[in-house]
Amino acid sequence: MIEYPAQADAPHSHLPFSPCTRFGDLIFVSGQASVDSAGAIVTDTFEGEVRRSIDNLRRVLESAGSGLQYVVQTRNYVRDPADVAAFNRIYPEYFRPPFPARTTITNCLPEVLKYEIECVAVMPPALR
Structure with a gap:
């Protein structure tokens, strides 16, 4: 069964998609x-946008x-290739080895965004 967890304090979008779906442990x-x-874009420096x-x-x-500790895959979208070095510096602050x-x-x-991230994660072992 596919679930659509409630996101009381998570950002919402006016676009037609679910912020997340859960299927089993995924x-x-x-x-x-x-x-x-409310889903309104907040423009900032590249670093500020990555962190937000x-x-x-x-x-x-x-x-x-x-x-975040249960993320198994990320897909990252960086508008300007010149920002990849900064992205590689910030990323390990949130995701740890391995x-x-x-x-x-x-x-x-699009010009209005500098960065976007999506992921696949698993449920914590205690909740499986």
């Missing part, structure tokens, strides 16, 4: 960008009963 989180809880996006990802995961599987794509976002 959690799939839609792309999280630098947005506020990953914090939004964390909030969505927690609302589903998981957390790191999740990761894909990073550049030149792929």
Whole structure:
């Protein structure tokens, strides 16, 4: 059975997608960008947008009963290839070795966004 965990304090979007879905022990989180809880884009420096996006990802995961430490794969979208070095510096602050599987794509976002992240995670062992 596919579940759509409630996201009381997680950011919501006016676009037609679920922030996350859960199937068994797997959690799939839609792309999280630098947005506020109502889904309005918050422009910032690249670093600020990365941090806000990953914090939004964390909030969505927690609302589903998981957390960043249970992420098994991330997909990262960086608008400007020149920002990849900064991204590689910030990423280990949130994800620890052994790191999740990761894909990073550049030149792929609209002008209004500098960064976006999506992931696949699992439920914590105690909740399986």
